[in-house]
Amino acid sequence: MSISICDNVRDVLRRIEKSARRAGRNPKEVTLIGVTKTVDVARMLSAFECGITHFGENRAQSARKKWEELKDLPVTWHFIGNLQRNKVKYVVRFCEFIHSVESLELAREINKRAEQLGKVQKIMIEVNISGEETKHGIKPEEVENLVMEIEKLPNLKFVGLMTMAPFVEDPEEVRWIFRKLRELRDDILKRHGYDFLHLSMGMTNDFEVAVEEGATMVRIGTAIFGRRDE
Ligand SMILES: *Cc1c(COP(=O)(O)O)cnc(C)c1O
Numbered sequence: 001m002s003i004s005i006c007d008n009v010r011d012v013l014r015r016i017e018k019s020a021r022r023a024g025r026n027p028k029e030v031t032l033i034g035v036t037k038t039v040d041v042a043r044m045l046s047a048f049e050c051g052i053t054h055f056g057e058n059r060a061q062s063a064r065k066k067w068e069e070l071k072d073l074p075v076t077w078h079f080i081g082n083l084q085r086n087k088v089k090y091v092v093r094f095c096e097f098i099h100s101v102e103s104l105e106l107a108r109e110i111n112k113r114a115e116q117l118g119k120v121q122k123i124m125i126e127v128n129i130s131g132e133e134t135k136h137g138i139k140p141e142e143v144e145n146l147v148m149e150i151e152k153l154p155n156l157k158f159v160g161l162m163t164m165a166p167f168v169e170d171p172e173e174v175r176w177i178f179r180k181l182r183e184l185r186d187d188i189l190k191r192h193g194y195d196f197l198h199l200s201m202g203m204t205n206d207f208e209v210a211v212e213e214g215a216t217m218v219r220i221g222t223a224i225f226g227r228r229d230e
Helices: 003-022 041-049 060-070 085-092 104-117 140-150 171-192 207-212
Strands: 031-035 054-057 076-079 097-101 121-126 156-162 198-200 217-220
Touching: 003 031, 003 041, 003 207, 041 060, 054 060, 060 076, 060 085, 085 104, 097 104, 097 156, 104 121, 104 140, 104 156, 121 140, 140 156, 140 171, 156 171, 171 198, 171 207, 198 217, 207 217
Parallel strands: 031 054, 031 217, 054 076, 076 097, 097 121, 121 156, 156 198
Antiparallel strands: none
């Protein structure tokens, strides 16, 4: 078992707990997703032994290969990356959550593949709050319409919103992005009568601020596995 991965997981969990308490939240409301892109299966196994039970992947085919090797592990798989329509078939098989839906065409393809597999796929809509052109996701004002269209697709279950904040030195600078996603979520909750919707937000550099602002899922790679050389 890798000592450093375990130390890192413990440290991240402690920081999540502190941030949640600062905001008067129950830390159990926050799911830690270990982002395992570029991480090999041996280290994924180590992470599992250190308590990580959610894996997040962003490349369909390599994720699928890793899942083939690890499918007996009792973990939940998340797809968090940009998803091309022709790769949907790889992902729907094993991912419980797809965080990165950003068009109706993609939603329809996921619905079709889910139907073929006889499952209901949980999906989130990725929102580009910052307006940066390099970021994926739809504009906040387009979310309402996409939710309505997704609700018509029988093999999809809309479960929340996801965003990625730009990298900044001081994460306080992106607090407004997380707050805005929360407000958007609260608005949809009210108008569509859901009991609960996830907020998938917060990465290594900014997860404490995201938790303070209401994240229910944080996606952490570097703080657990170390720097990636991409
Ligand atoms: C890589 C990635 C993460 C994790 O980033 P770290 O900064 O390494 O924690 C989270 N979310 C998405 C969508 C990613 O692609």
